[in-house]
Each structure stands twice: as C-alpha cells, then as structure tokens.
Amino acid sequence: MNPNSNSNAPAAAEDSNGGSAVLAWLFVGLPLAWGVSQTFLKALALFK
Amino acid sequence: MADTSTSFLDRSRTIAGPGYNRWLVPPAALAIHLAIGQAYAFSVFNKPLGSLISGDPAKPDALDWTPTQIGITFSIAIVLLGLSAALFGKWLERVGPRKAMLAAALCFGGGFLIASLGISMHNIWLVYFGYGFVGGIGLGIGYISPVSTLIKWFPDRKGVATGMAIMGFGGGAMIASPLSVALMTYFKGSAPQGVAPTFITLGIIYFLFMQFGVWTIRVPADDWKPAGYVPNEEHSALITTGNVSADNAIKTPQFWLLWVVLLTNVTAGIGLLETASPLIQDTFSDKAMGAGLGVTAAAAAGFVGLLSLFNLLGRFFWSSASDKLGRKTTYAIYFGLGILLYALVPTLGRNLQLTFYVIAACVIVSMYGGGFATAPAFLSDLFGKYQVGAIHGRLLTAWSTAGVLGPLIVHQLHDRAKEQGLTGAAAYQNVFYTMAGLLVVGLLADLAITAVNEKYQEKGPVTVEAGGH
Missing domain, CATH: 1.20.1250.20 (MFS general substrate transporter like domains)
Known part of the structure; x- marks a missing residue:
C-alpha cells in the first residue's frame, strides 16, 4: 500500500482504531435498531 | 477560503491514510442510505396530505388532493432516482463520494423544504418539484454514492459490503414511518395535519444525519488491498x-x-x-x-x-x-x-x-x-x-x-x-x-x-x- 504515491495528498494517518468504528456503528445502528423494533412490534399484530 | 472548502470535498482529500480501519466505511454509507430510505415510507403522508383542507381523512373536501395526485409524488421521485443515478454516475466517479454525498444531502433535505412550502401553499406542483424532482435527484445520487467505494474497500466481501449499505435503504423506511407519525402528532396544532412542519423538520434531520457520511467517508488508495487478500478463483x-x-x-x-x-x-x-x-x-x-x-x-x-x-x-x-x-x-x-x-x-x-x-x-x-x-x-x-x-x-x-x-x-x-x-x-x-x-x-x-x-x-x-x- 502506498497512498502517497500520487500527487493527491491523502488524508493524514487517522485515528481509526476499533473505538471509532464502534462509535460509528452505534451512530447508525441505534436509529436502525429503533426502527426495526417499531416495525417488529407492529408485525406482532399479525399473530394476535 | 473557497479553495479550502472545495479541496475538503475533493476526492483527493478523502483518500485514507495508512492503517485506516475499513469497517468505518459502511457506517458512512449507511448514514446516506438510512436517510434516503425514507422514500419507502412516503405513504405515511397519504392520508394527512389528502385532508389538508377538510382536516378529516374520512371526509375529504373537493379541494383536497386525491390519492392519485399524492401518489404521483412518489412515482416522480423513483423515476428521478433512476435517471439521476444514470446521469450523475460518471460525475460521481470523478469527484468522489464526499462531494456526491453532500450533493445528495442538499437535494434530499432541500426537497423536503421546497415540498413543505408547497404543502403550506396547497400547491401540488411545488410538492412534485420539491420532494419528487429535487428530492428524487438526491435519492439517485445518494443511492449510488457509496457503492463503488464499498466495493473498493471490500474486494473480498463485495456482497457483504453492498448488502450492508443497501440494507440501510430498506431500514430507512422503518425509522421514517414512526418518526413521521410522531412529528405530525406533535405539530398537529400548529399546521393542517402537522405535515408542513414535519417536512421541514425531516429535511433538517436528514441533511444533518447525512453529514456523518459526508465527513467520515474515505476511499482507499488505488493500489490498496486488504491484508492477505488473494482474489477468489472459485467463481x-x-x-x-x-x-x-x-x-x-x-x-x-x-x-x-x-x-x-x-x-x-x-x-x-x-x-x-x-x-x-x-x-x-x-x-x-x-x-x-x-x-x-x-x-x-x-x-x-x-x-x-x-x-x-x-x-x-x-x-x-x-x-x-x-x-x-x-x-x-x-x-x-x-x-x-x-x-x-x-x-x-x-x-x-x-x-x-x-x-x-x-x-x-x-x-x-x-x-x-x-x-x-x-x-x-x-x-x-x-x-x-x-x-x-x-x-x-x-x-x-x-x-x-x-x-x-x-x-x-x-x-x-x-x-x-x-x-x-x-x-x-x-x-x-x-x-x-x-x-x-x-x-x-x-x-x-x-x-x-x-x-x-x-x-x-x-x-x-x-x-x-x-x-x-
């Protein structure tokens, strides 16, 4: 890997450890989980 | 200032540095797809939009919009999704995902704001233009914006990577539907059926949510490969x-x-x-x-x-x-x-x-x-x-x-x-x-x-x- 090999300067080496990934996933995962739970609760009406 | 602003959006500024964790990329893609997936929940507005004058979905006024008129809004958005994805695809490849995601956020969020004006004025053509035309362009650019980036980051798991993002489009409706109902209930006292302020709020929320993708998306360097990656020969x-x-x-x-x-x-x-x-x-x-x-x-x-x-x-x-x-x-x-x-x-x-x-x-x-x-x-x-x-x-x-x-x-x-x-x-x-x-x-x-x-x-x-x- 050689990201410095062209004239376009790449972003500097970044803090991209597991903690950042967990936070990023939580940012999108929490709304999704809320939406899925709401839909699941609605779907339960079919089985009543 | 102008140069700095432009360069931040430029593709060259999104090339990841050494050691970048590629699992940060799917959340950026999901931020876009979860937002634009709202389109699948548009039907939640059918009854409120169809009773802006009468105030009662069961007894629509002669001046109220018909279900067919309202349904055209979604059709325009889906047609524009395909057309804009086809038209702007090469532009996206050239400028990179960050600029494309920002354009998608501006169009999608802006589309809601224009449509809210149309709802306030009870002008269906403005709703068509806002949500259908402008918003539809946001849908198309947004839909394709992270796809090639994900494929480049995950050559060993292309299906997993694109599946995650496109799953977001399906999930977006699940968030939008209850959120829209809650907002319309909240705003009901301030506007007919609470729809116009709901559109303004959604436009702002989605624009801001999509910024997460704009700011965090990274593309790999041209010669980057996952550690130990050997192209699969099976298929x-x-x-x-x-x-x-x-x-x-x-x-x-x-x-x-x-x-x-x-x-x-x-x-x-x-x-x-x-x-x-x-x-x-x-x-x-x-x-x-x-x-x-x-x-x-x-x-x-x-x-x-x-x-x-x-x-x-x-x-x-x-x-x-x-x-x-x-x-x-x-x-x-x-x-x-x-x-x-x-x-x-x-x-x-x-x-x-x-x-x-x-x-x-x-x-x-x-x-x-x-x-x-x-x-x-x-x-x-x-x-x-x-x-x-x-x-x-x-x-x-x-x-x-x-x-x-x-x-x-x-x-x-x-x-x-x-x-x-x-x-x-x-x-x-x-x-x-x-x-x-x-x-x-x-x-x-x-x-x-x-x-x-x-x-x-x-x-x-x-x-x-x-x-x-």
Missing part, C-alpha cells in the same frame, strides 16, 4: 480482472441482460408489496375464514411490517450469500424459488393456509430486497471496479421502469378480475401468475449471462481519477 469464469467503462458497459449484452434481471425481479416484488395490505385482508376475510376470524386492518399492517423486515434482512442475507454462491447462482435461486412461490401463493390463498401464505410472501420479499443488494457486486464481477458506480447508476433505470410497470400491471389485472366478479384470493391469482411468468423471463436472462468480451475492456492500467475523462 472466476464471470469475475473479470479487467475494467470496462460505463460507456462501454452499456454496449455489452451482459449489461442489458442484467437490466432485464433487475427489472423482472423488482416488478414482481412490487406486485406483492403494492397489494400486501388489501391482498391479505381480501384473501383471508371474515367471509372466507368465518365471522371474527378474518385478517383485520391492524393485522394487515403487521403483515406489511413483517414484509419490510424480510425486505431488509434479505438485502444483507442474500447479498452476503452471493459472495459464496456466486452472483449468477444467487439470482437463479431468486428466480427459480420465486417462480415456485408466486405460482403457489394463489393456491395457498384458496386453501386458506395463512401461515404458509405469510412464509411464502416473506421469502419472496427477501429475494426482492436481495436482488437490489446483489446487483452492484454482480456489476463489479462483470465490469471491474473502475466505473462500477456509474454502471450501477445506469442499471437503476430498470428500477424506475419497474416502479411504473409493477403497479400498472397489478392494478390492471386486479381491476379486470373485479370486473369479472372475482373476489378474495381469486381476484389476485392472475397477478401472481403473471409475476411468475415475468420471473421466467428473468431466469432466462440470468442464465444467458456470460463473461464480458475482452474487447470492451480498457487498455492498460486505469486510475479512478481517469474515470471522468
């Missing part, structure tokens, strides 16, 4: 090592065969989704099942919710499975199993087999979602990663076509059945048999896909920056 017959440009891709029979594959799969899926609620209520009515035993409106809403869940899960499950099974085999499963299930559903309805009916519908819808999510990886296999985002954009015109064709076929066949006096399951059987027939066409198209002729490939090495020239 190598259809996986090219070359690269085909978007302009050349549309000259190949493979592109158009895949276009037919997507068209038939989506048209058939829409056939079910479009009628899901009345379908299950008519088929398993009190008249058929016995007094008090029929499927109620609330249970039908639960059925629609269940289908949404399987639409979401299918996008991730089937697309991920295609990494192991191969794309062509996966589509053959969609079509082969789909033909059987579509042909079986009317019989299950006639025999009042509710459980099996629901299971069959869920499997069908999972494969509908899977068809969307598997397409980018299939394109990358056939045409390489060079301009796969632009090629994907052009393929999405099949979705726009299906968005018009599917409901048209369903309504025509159902109306004709009702004119013939058919009721219950019988009123829908021709819809399902026709969709099964469409899937036969799709299966034949899938089976006809072979490797792309090398004459269409770019000569010599290509760089992504060259993609726009």
Whole structure:
C-alpha cells in the first residue's frame, strides 16, 4: 500500500482504531435498531 | 477560503491514510442510505396530505388532493432516482463520494423544504418539484454514492459490503414511518395535519444525519488491498480482472441482460408489496375464514411490517450469500424459488393456509430486497471496479421502469378480475401468475449471462481519477 504515491495528498494517518468504528456503528445502528423494533412490534399484530 | 472548502470535498482529500480501519466505511454509507430510505415510507403522508383542507381523512373536501395526485409524488421521485443515478454516475466517479454525498444531502433535505412550502401553499406542483424532482435527484445520487467505494474497500466481501449499505435503504423506511407519525402528532396544532412542519423538520434531520457520511467517508488508495487478500478463483469464469467503462458497459449484452434481471425481479416484488395490505385482508376475510376470524386492518399492517423486515434482512442475507454462491447462482435461486412461490401463493390463498401464505410472501420479499443488494457486486464481477458506480447508476433505470410497470400491471389485472366478479384470493391469482411468468423471463436472462468480451475492456492500467475523462 502506498497512498502517497500520487500527487493527491491523502488524508493524514487517522485515528481509526476499533473505538471509532464502534462509535460509528452505534451512530447508525441505534436509529436502525429503533426502527426495526417499531416495525417488529407492529408485525406482532399479525399473530394476535 | 473557497479553495479550502472545495479541496475538503475533493476526492483527493478523502483518500485514507495508512492503517485506516475499513469497517468505518459502511457506517458512512449507511448514514446516506438510512436517510434516503425514507422514500419507502412516503405513504405515511397519504392520508394527512389528502385532508389538508377538510382536516378529516374520512371526509375529504373537493379541494383536497386525491390519492392519485399524492401518489404521483412518489412515482416522480423513483423515476428521478433512476435517471439521476444514470446521469450523475460518471460525475460521481470523478469527484468522489464526499462531494456526491453532500450533493445528495442538499437535494434530499432541500426537497423536503421546497415540498413543505408547497404543502403550506396547497400547491401540488411545488410538492412534485420539491420532494419528487429535487428530492428524487438526491435519492439517485445518494443511492449510488457509496457503492463503488464499498466495493473498493471490500474486494473480498463485495456482497457483504453492498448488502450492508443497501440494507440501510430498506431500514430507512422503518425509522421514517414512526418518526413521521410522531412529528405530525406533535405539530398537529400548529399546521393542517402537522405535515408542513414535519417536512421541514425531516429535511433538517436528514441533511444533518447525512453529514456523518459526508465527513467520515474515505476511499482507499488505488493500489490498496486488504491484508492477505488473494482474489477468489472459485467463481472466476464471470469475475473479470479487467475494467470496462460505463460507456462501454452499456454496449455489452451482459449489461442489458442484467437490466432485464433487475427489472423482472423488482416488478414482481412490487406486485406483492403494492397489494400486501388489501391482498391479505381480501384473501383471508371474515367471509372466507368465518365471522371474527378474518385478517383485520391492524393485522394487515403487521403483515406489511413483517414484509419490510424480510425486505431488509434479505438485502444483507442474500447479498452476503452471493459472495459464496456466486452472483449468477444467487439470482437463479431468486428466480427459480420465486417462480415456485408466486405460482403457489394463489393456491395457498384458496386453501386458506395463512401461515404458509405469510412464509411464502416473506421469502419472496427477501429475494426482492436481495436482488437490489446483489446487483452492484454482480456489476463489479462483470465490469471491474473502475466505473462500477456509474454502471450501477445506469442499471437503476430498470428500477424506475419497474416502479411504473409493477403497479400498472397489478392494478390492471386486479381491476379486470373485479370486473369479472372475482373476489378474495381469486381476484389476485392472475397477478401472481403473471409475476411468475415475468420471473421466467428473468431466469432466462440470468442464465444467458456470460463473461464480458475482452474487447470492451480498457487498455492498460486505469486510475479512478481517469474515470471522468
């Protein structure tokens, strides 16, 4: 890997450890989980 | 200042540094797809928009917008999705995902704001222009913006990566629907049905949420590969090592065969989704099942919710499975199993087999979602990663076509059945048999896909920056 090999300067080496990934996933995962739970609760009406 | 601002959005500023964790990229993609997936929840506004004057959905005023007028808004948005994805695909490859995501956020969020003005003025044309036209362009650019980036980050798991993002489009409606209802309830006292302020709020929320994708998206350097990655040789017959440009891709029979594959799969899926609620209520009515035993409106809403869940899960499950099974085999499963299930559903309805009916519908819808999510990886296999985002954009015109064709076929066949006096399951059987027939066409198209002729490939090495020239 050689990201410095062209004239376009790449972003500097970044803090991209597991903690950042967990936070990023939580940012999108929490709304999704809320939406899925709401839909699941609605779907339960079919089985009543 | 202007230069700094431009360069931040420039593709060269998004190239990841050494040691970048590629698992940060799917959340950026999901931030876009979860937002624009709101489009699937547009129907939540049908009744409020149709009673802005009267204030009562049960007693619409003569000046209130009709369901057909309101429905056109969604149709325009879906048509613009396909057209803008096709038109802006090459631009996206040139400028990179960050600028494209910002453009998508501006159009999608701005579309809500324009439409809110149209709602306040009770001008349907402004709603068409705002949500349908401007918002639809945001949908198209947003939909394709992370796809080629994900494929470049995950050459070893293309199906998993694109499945995650496109799953977000399915999940977006699940967030938007309850959120919109809550907002309309909150704003009900300040505006007719609370719709206009809800649109303003949603426009702002989605614009801000999409900024997460804009700011965090990164592309890999041209020569980057995952550690220890060796190209998979198992399905190598259809996986090219070359690269085909978007302009050349549309000259190949493979592109158009895949276009037919997507068209038939989506048209058939829409056939079910479009009628899901009345379908299950008519088929398993009190008249058929016995007094008090029929499927109620609330249970039908639960059925629609269940289908949404399987639409979401299918996008991730089937697309991920295609990494192991191969794309062509996966589509053959969609079509082969789909033909059987579509042909079986009317019989299950006639025999009042509710459980099996629901299971069959869920499997069908999972494969509908899977068809969307598997397409980018299939394109990358056939045409390489060079301009796969632009090629994907052009393929999405099949979705726009299906968005018009599917409901048209369903309504025509159902109306004709009702004119013939058919009721219950019988009123829908021709819809399902026709969709099964469409899937036969799709299966034949899938089976006809072979490797792309090398004459269409770019000569010599290509760089992504060259993609726009």
